[in-house]
Every structure is written in structure tokens, then in C-alpha cells.
Amino acid sequence: MNTQVQTTQVQAASIDASRERGLLRFITAGSVDDGKSTLIGRLLFDSKGIFADQLNAISKAKHKRTVGDTIDLSLLTDGLEAEREQGITIDVAYRYFATPKRKFIIADTPGHEQYTRNMVTGASTADAVIILIDVSKVKLGDDGSVELLTQTKRHSTIAHLLQIEHVIVAVNKMDLVNYDQTVYDRIVAAYQSFATQLGLKDVHPIPLSALAGDNVVSASEKLSWYQGPTLIELLESLSVYDESHDEAFRFPVQLVARHNGHEANDFRGYMGRVEAGKISVGDTIVVQPSGQTATIKDIQTLDGSQQTAVVGQSVTILLNEYVDISRGDMLASANRPATVLKQVSADICWLSEEALDSRRKYWLKHTTRQVAARVASIDTLLDINTQERRTTDTLKLNDIARVNINVQQALAADAYDATRSTGAFILIDEVTHQTVAAGMIRLD
Known part of the structure; x- marks a missing residue:
């Protein structure tokens, strides 16, 4: 087998493997003061994902909301001074951490209705969403009724519209109701009913206390009636296999590259990122929206030419034919066009x-x-x-x-x-x- 082709196949296989078992992007969502920032802080703290100087800085913070020497873990993500003063998340805060099994990118999104647009931004690239429900805010009627907060429904609706694959329903602050299983079961039943109405399919409920650390990284004896995984175990187990490499080829052109004018050969390459599918030298593509067809002459990267490009790769594509292509045009599969x-x-x-x-x-x-x-x-x-x-x-x-x-x-x-x-x-x-x-x- 040609060494170059073999190398390309190995690269493509490694990209697919990383999509299946490697990086997980997830967001936290919920109403104001549901404990989103505290939950992320607890994940980082218990998984040893913060540095000693960060821990020292937040322990001395003037806007801490905890009593005594207890560390306010929410300050790990609420980095803006206005956030710390008001005790709410305003901007989308991204944090990175890893366990032996997986790497994570967390987006801590605002809960206040005013900042829903920030939540949409964070959710647009997420593989999973943790929707926090504060047990102290849910209205439990004597007649068995349960009234979920509007923001819980809003964020769930956005998650559905944005096609986020996995939804984790974290019923938080269980310590405030003495870890009562009956309260948890009623809230989960109400959410499941709403999720069915909405069309959400992969829903994972879990009881926890972010402040106390119950069921976040370590299982809690106080929640012994819960037989499922902890939050970190659940996050490690979620599949994030991206099927976009099996879809039709899509390549939005970002830039048309030309030589400097002093060379005899007329180099014309089309630069961009493969957004879906894959392409190989010799394949026929269609330029959209004009409808012109052409064949792939070469695929170039910083490491030289290669036979195949797959989703996620930034490449320069050369064509055998001279066609009119500019920024904003789409190169697509000829047999499966957009x-x-x-x-x-x-x-x-x-x-x-x-x-x-x-x-x-x-x-x-x-x-x-x-x-x-x-x-x-x-x-x-x-x-x-x-x-x-x-x-x-x-x-x-x-x-x-x-x-x-x-x-x-x-x-x-x-x-x-x-x-x-x-x-x-x-x-x-x-x-x-x-x-x-x-x-x-x-x-x-």
C-alpha cells in the first residue's frame, strides 16, 4: 500500500476514534442560583482539575458566599467582577479538565432569562447538556402536581432545537430536602413527561448536591437509594460519535488562494474546513449555488499533499477544471448536493x-x-x-x-x-x- 495513503487512513481513523471516546463538550443550564457554577467547581475540585494558586485565590475572594472556611467553588467559573458581586453567571465561561478516561470542555452558561442568548451560544457546539433543577424552587402540590420552572422548560426546548444528543437532568440541592427519594421521583416524573412532549429521547436523571459533593464524583451514602452512576461516571460513559463524517461532503470556501504573480504555473486553491463527509482525489464535486461540476486534483495541508480529507480538517483543495468560485460558495458531493x-x-x-x-x-x-x-x-x-x-x-x-x-x-x-x-x-x-x-x- 502507498505510504501516503496508509498515513492518511491512520489519520482518519484516529480522528474517528477521538470523536467516539475522546473529547466531550457539555454545558450546564438552569435557572438563576440553581448551582451551575458550584457544580462545575465541584467537578474541577474533586477531579483535581484546578491548580493550587487558583484554589488559594478563590479562598481569599471578597465576594464568597459560603460560611466560615468553606471554599466557594462557584468562583472558579464566575470570573467577572460583576458576576461575583451579583452572585450570578453573566458570560459563558469555558473550563477544561480531564479524567483518566476522557477530556472535557465545560461551558457554564447563564441562568437568567436576560442572558438566554449566551446559553444558545454555549449550546451550539455541545454534545451534552446538564439541566440543573433546584429542589427548593420546584412547586410540589399536595394533589401530586409538580410545577417546573419556566427556565427549565426554556433550556430544554433550546437543547431540543439545537439537537443536543444527551440530556442529563441533575436534581440539585438534595441536602435541602434531607435526600428524600419521594421528592426526587416526583420531579423526575414531571420532567420525563415534559421531555416526552418535547421530543427529547436520551434523558439521564441523577440526584446530587453540588455544594456537599454528593453523587458528583463520589457516590454518597445519603443517596444510597439511587443505584445509578455518579455524574462524572455518566459523563465518561456518554457516546459522542459524530456521524457527520458519514454524511455528504460539504466544504464552504473561506478563501481563494493564488500565487504571488511571479510564478509561471497558475496556482488556484480553495481553502476552508470540511464541515461534513469526506473527499478524495479524483472525486467529482458540484460548486453551489452555481451548479458547476469539477473533479478534485489535489488536497493540500501544511504537511503536504494527501489523498483524502475528512470532516474537521482544514485543507486547500485544487481542481482539474477552471471554474468560477469565491468565498461563500459551497463544494459539495455531486451525487448528494445541498x-x-x-x-x-x-x-x-x-x-x-x-x-x-x-x-x-x-x-x-x-x-x-x-x-x-x-x-x-x-x-x-x-x-x-x-x-x-x-x-x-x-x-x-x-x-x-x-x-x-x-x-x-x-x-x-x-x-x-x-x-x-x-x-x-x-x-x-x-x-x-x-x-x-x-x-x-x-x-x-
Whole structure:
């Protein structure tokens, strides 16, 4: 076998293996003061994921909220002074740690409704979400009814829309109810009912106390009635196999590379990252949205030419034919092309404090392409609590709705359910340049 081909196959195999057993990206979500930052702090502390100087710094912090010499572990992620003063998370804080079995990237996202847009940002690349439920805030009726918080339902809805594969329901602060199994069972039953209504499939409930450390890294005798894994064991066991390498080839062009003008050969390469599928020298591709076809001449990286490129790799592609290609175009499988759209149907989460104005023009940013767009109509607005859809003529902060958007130039896109990277977009205010909405394309 050719050494170069053999090396490429080994690289591709290692990439697939890392997706299956290696890095797990997860976020924490929940209402204000549900214990998200404390939970992450406990994970880092108990798994020896913090340095001595960090521990020393937070033990002397002036905004600590614990009594006596107890360390306020939430300060490990609440890094902004405003967060420590108010006792809430505002920004998305990313932390990294590892166990002998796996590496992790955690995104601690805000719980306050005002910062839902930050939660959407953190969730967009997550493999799993930990939705914390504070047992002291859940209303348990004498008639057996259970009323979950609106933010719990909102974050679960966003997790479903963003196609996050695994949902861990962490029923936190069990120490406040004396580790009562009956309370836990009632809350879990209520959430399971909502999850079924929502369409969530892979739901893992777990009782714990982030502050006391019960069931986070070590099992607790106080929760002996719970026979499942601890939180860290559950995180280590989740599969994060990415099927995007089995999908149709998608390569949004970021840059057209030319030689410096002093060379005789006319080098023209198309630079970018493989967002889905794989490609090999000799394969036929289609340039979208123009529809021109071409064949792969060479695939170049910093380490030289290679025969194959797989999802996640940044490469420069050379073609045998001279075709008109610029930034924002999509190279796709000739036999499985993307859908070319002039009108986009999508679910969007409105992220701006300024309401949607259908008369205004926005910029739609999809992969490497940015086009002028207008929201032509709002089909339905989603009610977070009941999951029912109703009509509306505008959108305000945190609203989730199905809309139709007219774009000035055609987009080559996929349904978000099929390929996240080519099915997602954002809307940008053309005046302030602020991101006003995040969208998931629907082709049904």
C-alpha cells in the first residue's frame, strides 16, 4: 500500500476514534442560583482539575458566599467582577479538565432569562447538556402536581432545537430536602413527561448536591437509594460519535488562494474546513449555488499533499477544471448536493432586546456566506410552557418561532436535523452589527 495513503487512513481513523471516546463538550443550564457554577467547581475540585494558586485565590475572594472556611467553588467559573458581586453567571465561561478516561470542555452558561442568548451560544457546539433543577424552587402540590420552572422548560426546548444528543437532568440541592427519594421521583416524573412532549429521547436523571459533593464524583451514602452512576461516571460513559463524517461532503470556501504573480504555473486553491463527509482525489464535486461540476486534483495541508480529507480538517483543495468560485460558495458531493434556497424556512431564537421589524433588512450569515435578508413572515410562535404554537406579528427577546426569510442571494444549505454545521445561521443587524437571532433551517 502507498505510504501516503496508509498515513492518511491512520489519520482518519484516529480522528474517528477521538470523536467516539475522546473529547466531550457539555454545558450546564438552569435557572438563576440553581448551582451551575458550584457544580462545575465541584467537578474541577474533586477531579483535581484546578491548580493550587487558583484554589488559594478563590479562598481569599471578597465576594464568597459560603460560611466560615468553606471554599466557594462557584468562583472558579464566575470570573467577572460583576458576576461575583451579583452572585450570578453573566458570560459563558469555558473550563477544561480531564479524567483518566476522557477530556472535557465545560461551558457554564447563564441562568437568567436576560442572558438566554449566551446559553444558545454555549449550546451550539455541545454534545451534552446538564439541566440543573433546584429542589427548593420546584412547586410540589399536595394533589401530586409538580410545577417546573419556566427556565427549565426554556433550556430544554433550546437543547431540543439545537439537537443536543444527551440530556442529563441533575436534581440539585438534595441536602435541602434531607435526600428524600419521594421528592426526587416526583420531579423526575414531571420532567420525563415534559421531555416526552418535547421530543427529547436520551434523558439521564441523577440526584446530587453540588455544594456537599454528593453523587458528583463520589457516590454518597445519603443517596444510597439511587443505584445509578455518579455524574462524572455518566459523563465518561456518554457516546459522542459524530456521524457527520458519514454524511455528504460539504466544504464552504473561506478563501481563494493564488500565487504571488511571479510564478509561471497558475496556482488556484480553495481553502476552508470540511464541515461534513469526506473527499478524495479524483472525486467529482458540484460548486453551489452555481451548479458547476469539477473533479478534485489535489488536497493540500501544511504537511503536504494527501489523498483524502475528512470532516474537521482544514485543507486547500485544487481542481482539474477552471471554474468560477469565491468565498461563500459551497463544494459539495455531486451525487448528494445541498439544497439551494432563495427562501429559508427556519426555527429561530430571537436574541435582541429590540423586537423584530419585518420591514428592516438584516444580514444572514450562513457558513462562510453572508447575504442580505428580510423576515417575510412569522408562521408560529412557540409557547415554552405548553409547547403549543400560536400566531404573532413580531418577536421579542428570547422568543422562539418558525419564520420564513427571503434572501437576496441563494444559499446552499441542509436541514439542521441532518447536518448542524450547514443547517445553522445567524441574523445580524446591519446598523449595529449585533447578532439578533440564531436559526436552524428546516426543509420539511
